[in-house]
Amino acid sequence: MTLRPARWLAALAAFPLLASVPPPSGWVPARWSGANPKTLDLLSGTPINCLLLESYTPEFAGRAADHGIVALAVFKPGGDPSDPARKAIRAGMQGIVLEGDFPKGTAARVRDALADSHALVIELTSRARMPVGGPDAIIGTYQGVWPGIQVLENGAAKAAPSGSPWIDTNTGFIRSVRAWGLAAVWLGYRPPAHSVITGERYLEAIADAEMAGARWIVSLDGDLSSRLERGDAAALKDWRAMAQVLAFYESHPEWRSLRPFGKLAVVQDRDDALLSGGILDMIAAKHTPVIAIPGQRLTAESLRDASMAVNVDAEALTPEQREILKNFTRAGGTVLTAPPGWKGQSALAADQITLDKAELDRLNDIWHDVQTMIGHKNLGARLFNVASMLSNVLATGDGKQVVVQLVNYSAYPIENITVQLLGTFKHARLLTPDGAEKNLEVYPAEDGGSGVDLDRVSACAAVRLD
Amino acid sequence: MTRREWIALVSTAPLLKAAANAPAAPVAVSRCASYNEDVTARLAEMFDQLGGLDRLVRGKTVTIKLNMTGSPGLRVEGRPPGVTHYVHPKLVGATAHLLGQAGARRIRFVESAWATSGPLEDYLLDSGWNVRQLLAAAPGVEFENTNALGKGRKYSRFKVPGAYMFPAYDLNHAFEDTDVFVSMAKLKNHETCGVTLSLKNCFGNLPASIYGDDAGIDEPNENPTSGRGKTMHAGERQPSKSAPPELNPKSSREPGYRVPHIVADLAKARPIDLAIIDGVESIAGGEGPWIKGVRPVKPGVLLAGLNPVCTDAVATAVMGYNPRSPRGTAPFRTCDNTLALAEAHGAGTADLSRIEVRGLPIAEALYRFEA
Numbered sequence: 001m002t003l004r005p006a007r008w009l010a011a012l013a014a015f016p017l018l019a020s021v022p023p024p025s026g027w028v029p030a031r032w033s034g035a036n037p038k039t040l041d042l043l044s045g046t047p048i049n050c051l052l053l054e055s056y057t058p059e060f061a062g063r064a065a066d067h068g069i070v071a072l073a074v075f076k077p078g079g080d081p082s083d084p085a086r087k088a089i090r091a092g093m094q095g096i097v098l099e100g101d102f103p104k105g106t107a108a109r110v111r112d113a114l115a116d117s118h119a120l121v122i123e124l125t126s127r128a129r130m131p132v133g134g135p136d137a138i139i140g141t142y143q144g145v146w147p148g149i150q151v152l153e154n155g156a157a158k159a160a161p162s163g164s165p166w167i168d169t170n171t172g173f174i175r176s177v178r179a180w181g182l183a184a185v186w187l188g189y190r191p192p193a194h195s196v197i198t199g200e201r202y203l204e205a206i207a208d209a210e211m212a213g214a215r216w217i218v219s220l221d222g223d224l225s226s227r228l229e230r231g232d233a234a235a236l237k238d239w240r241a242m243a244q245v246l247a248f249y250e251s252h253p254e255w256r257s258l259r260p261f262g263k264l265a266v267v268q269d270r271d272d273a274l275l276s277g278g279i280l281d282m283i284a285a286k287h288t289p290v291i292a293i294p295g296q297r298l299t300a301e302s303l304r305d306a307s308m309a310v311n312v313d314a315e316a317l318t319p320e321q322r323e324i325l326k327n328f329t330r331a332g333g334t335v336l337t338a339p340p341g342w343k344g345q346s347a348l349a350a351d352q353i354t355l356d357k358a359e360l361d362r363l364n365d366i367w368h369d370v371q372t373m374i375g376h377k378n379l380g381a382r383l384f385n386v387a388s389m390l391s392n393v394l395a396t397g398d399g400k401q402v403v404v405q406l407v408n409y410s411a412y413p414i415e416n417i418t419v420q421l422l423g424t425f426k427h428a429r430l431l432t433p434d435g436a437e438k439n440l441e442v443y444p445a446e447d448g449g450s451g452v453d454l455d456r457v458s459a460c461a462a463v464r465l466d
Numbered sequence: 467m468t469r470r471e472w473i474a475l476v477s478t479a480p481l482l483k484a485a486a487n488a489p490a491a492p493v494a495v496s497r498c499a500s501y502n503e504d505v506t507a508r509l510a511e512m513f514d515q516l517g518g519l520d521r522l523v524r525g526k527t528v529t530i531k532l533n534m535t536g537s538p539g540l541r542v543e544g545r546p547p548g549v550t551h552y553v554h555p556k557l558v559g560a561t562a563h564l565l566g567q568a569g570a571r572r573i574r575f576v577e578s579a580w581a582t583s584g585p586l587e588d589y590l591l592d593s594g595w596n597v598r599q600l601l602a603a604a605p606g607v608e609f610e611n612t613n614a615l616g617k618g619r620k621y622s623r624f625k626v627p628g629a630y631m632f633p634a635y636d637l638n639h640a641f642e643d644t645d646v647f648v649s650m651a652k653l654k655n656h657e658t659c660g661v662t663l664s665l666k667n668c669f670g671n672l673p674a675s676i677y678g679d680d681a682g683i684d685e686p687n688e689n690p691t692s693g694r695g696k697t698m699h700a701g702e703r704q705p706s707k708s709a710p711p712e713l714n715p716k717s718s719r720e721p722g723y724r725v726p727h728i729v730a731d732l733a734k735a736r737p738i739d740l741a742i743i744d745g746v747e748s749i750a751g752g753e754g755p756w757i758k759g760v761r762p763v764k765p766g767v768l769l770a771g772l773n774p775v776c777t778d779a780v781a782t783a784v785m786g787y788n789p790r791s792p793r794g795t796a797p798f799r800t801c802d803n804t805l806a807l808a809e810a811h812g813a814g815t816a817d818l819s820r821i822e823v824r825g826l827p828i829a830e831a832l833y834r835f836e837a
Contacts, residue, residue, distance in 0.1 A: 164539030372689075376584045384591030387539030412544030416594035443598070453596065 022049070024120055024137040025184045027070055028250055030218035034071075037063040039229060046243035047250040052097055052188075052217060061092035072097045072122065081106065082113040085121075095120040099142050099188065101129055101350055124188045127173065127274045128348040132180035133297075139177070140217070143353045144170045144189030145276045147208035148201055149388060149409050164285065164387045167409050171390060172280030173353075174212035175260070175292040176273035182257070185214035191221045199238030200411050200459065203245050207407040207460040210249035211392045213256045218242065245459055248433035252462070258394035261402050262289025262380030263422070265306035267325070269295045269313035271348040277355045279312055282367055289380035289393040295321065303328050308379065310370055311337045336373050338366045378447050384418040389457070399423070404463040406454075417454040420445040425465040428452045432461045488815040491773035492516060492822040493780040495831050498746050499766040501549070505746075506560040512770045513564060515824040522740065522772075524569035526645035531612075532558065532577045533651045533667045533744075536754040538593040542762060546594050549747040550762055551754045553650050555595040557744050557768075559603045561650065566604025573604055576612045576640045578670045581691050583614035612638035614675035614688045621676070621686070621709075624735035628811065629713060630727040634735070636709040637671050641736050649738045649774060653745030653765055653781055655835055656753045658699065658721045659729065659804050660797035661785060663778040664741035666804060668732045669725065672698065676706045683707065699725055722793075722801030730807035733774060737813070741777035743769040745784065750835040765833035767826065775814025776821045778805055786834030789816045796836060 027050035034056025040063055050070040064071045073088035075081040077100040085096045096119060098107055111121045124140040131139055145168045170187055177185050187209050191197045209216040227235035266279055273294060283290045293302045295313055298321045303309060311325060314337045325335050355363065381393045381404065388410035395402045402421060408414050428440040445451035452463060494512035498505060513519045534552045541547060548554035558575065565573050579589040586609040587597050601607050610616045618639030625634040649664040656662035674681065674690035677697050681687050684707045696702040699721040704711050745767040751760040767784060771777030782789035782805065787797045789805050805816040815821065
């Protein structure tokens with residue numbers, strides 16, 4: 001069922017005490033202090049239905065259950081968490097979050113200890129240790145880059161020589177993780193310390209994850225938390241805006257099951273793909289739709305929609321996988337392979353989530369060729385006037401419906417955006433977090449494609465084309 | 467000092483000696499407080515004050531060099547570039563409409579798009595411009611990115627009589643395949659040249675394929691990805707050998723010397739038939755967001771003239787500067803005076819006492835960029 005955000009919020013406001021909660025794939029998480037039960041009132045009218053608690057009172061646990069909130073107890077490395085986990089479940093927690101890199105086997109021991117309760121155990125590991133492709137309903141990491149336009153010390157936006165501001169994002173990482181399977185992906189990074197975080201930055205953090213099909217575990221800095229508890233009007237305004245953006249994405253759960261739309265595939269080794277700032281993010285900055293394919297999952301089927309492929313870690317492929325790429329080129333596809341001897345990230349360190357300078361320099365070897373290959377071609381979609389934005393283009397299995405997700409990382413609304421898509425579409429509708437929906441004129445674009453113009457996008461938006 | 471006193475001082479006490487024979491032409495100035503006003507009507511009135519567009523453009527190809535300096539991705543405080551450092555698309559559309567009404571056969575908008583030789587239409591879209599609206603503004607509207615060969619088969623060579631820096635410049639064909647050449651500029655400062663108006667706008671005529679930092683050594687690089695800083699500003703390398711080299715490679719390498727002299731050369735090489743300056747909204751303190759300390763300003767004026775030096779002289783005065791200031795004084799603190807160099811080339815006079823201002827007097831249009 002899909003409800004417009006406004007209706008969805010109204011429905012929630014009318015029934016704040018939800019008797020049941022969705023399955024884990026529908027949990028919308030937030031870090032919370034379990035000290036003051038009154039703070040649960042803040043969740044009324046928001047999609048947040050799952051709290052991660054490092055400490056809590058019995059009263060808080062009870063009130064959370066009354067609100068239909070899933071309460072999860074968080075444990076950090078340091079001792080075996082099995083016994084504390086059992087106690088937490090007995091105290092009313094409905095699940096356990098193991099946050100950090102515990103010794104191997106810990107999660108399995110905790111699951112065994114809680115087998116009778118059927119409580120869910122969620123691991124928030126380093127990126128390097130994420131169990132991608134496994135059976136867990138939810139996988140996550142405590143690491144992430146704080147999304148936004150990189151700003152230099154003098155306050156100016158950091159720009160590449162080509163002049164576009166660089167946007168820190170987790171979307172490339174999320175694309176890579178989701179390419180392994182459809183487990184719900186949680187990002188548990190926190191706001192940067194010693195920084196003033198504006199409301200817009202929280203919206204960016206939420207939308208950065210949601211656009212790519214993951215969820216940021218909402219995590220408020222101390223200042224905002226305390227102002228919310230005091231009922232500060234400005235803080236409440238920011239909080240409502242966050243809830244609205246969350247509701248926007250949560251009211252479209254179907255978006256999570258759409259497939260990447262586009263003609264360009266990037267075949268990459270797991271460890272390389274889990275770093276931010278790499279080839280996927282560089283391509284995303286050009287708003288070229290991209291299909292992430294883990295080298296280990298490369299099949300002819302995975303290349304079905306692609307006409308171009310970038311083979312980043314050629315040496316990591318098996319002979320069979322190389323044959324798949326050869327067949328791809330025989331069928332008319334173009335493959336760009338990294339230079340001979342080029343090697344990506346050898347082993348991802350636990351504390352590494354971005355490429356270091358030496359790796360970036362190496363990546364530039366193939367980035368230049370990628371840019372030349374892409375040129376001005378429309379590989380699914382071309383977007384204009386979106387330098388401070390990132391996008392994600394998704395399609396239904398039959399390709400008849402396409403959704404273009406847009407997230408604005410600047411503090412200003414962007415006006416006059418143009419989207420040109422491959423394919424013929426008759427209807428387009430602009431969807432925004434404020435619940436407004438607007439029909440857009442679809443006009444013929446170059447290459448026989450379809451174009452739409454958007455007057456204005458504030459924090460985020462989506463265009464649905466049929 | 468009142469506005470009128472300042473104008474009187476500027477007019478009667480030129481700091482640089484005027485070139486006696488440099489031509490003079492009237493300049494139209496109009497109040498336009500916002501792009502939401504009827505820009506077309508303001509512009510039409512100004513063109514009428516200059517004698518009408520018909521006699522200039524009827525049945526002709528008109529090429530308009532836009533000022534869209536720097537990547538469209540770089541913004542001042544996130545604002546659309548048209549209200550800061552680019553000319554505004556509404557002014558561009560209004561100009562196209564009026565040119566069409568006046569009977570122009572073909573209206574070609576050109577710019578050497580920053581670090582790319584891709585279609586200019588893409589660059590306009592990236593700037594938030596509505597290309598479809600511009601195409602519909604008049605019959606015969608087209609676009610050309612002059613940063614490389616573009617739609618042409620060869621570059622056009624423009625000789626410079628009495629050149630300062632280069633004996634000739636190789637430019638995109640669009641600068642030759644035209645009957646009328648228009649420079650549409652922004653009213654703003656320039657870090658290297660003090661002001662960037664209709665003359666300095668034409669520094670962007672130079673294709674980066676030949677004059678860019680990654681230009682080919684022997685032949686043009688048809689896929690340029692950089693600006694012209696090392697080659698033209700600093701003279702650290704020569705343009706592609708396919709184009710004429712510098713007259714004196716041992717001359718000063720200082721950008722404050724080189725760029726004004728090159729701009730003055732270009733005014734002589736490819737004369738400007740009509741100068742239009744967008745001063746409705748702009749920035750002060752530099753030419754783009756990459757200059758530290760630039761700030762948005764709203765001078766609320768439009769200027770147009772049939773002589774670029776005269777038009778720039780009036781525009782410089784409107785900005786609160788003496789257009790005849792010598793090097794070392796505002797706005798030419800670290801550079802030679804481009805207007806004076808163009809004047810010495812015989813391109814036009816910068817002597818305000820010889821320039822007739824039609825419409826809004828300078829004293830009423832005055833907006834001090836360093837106030």
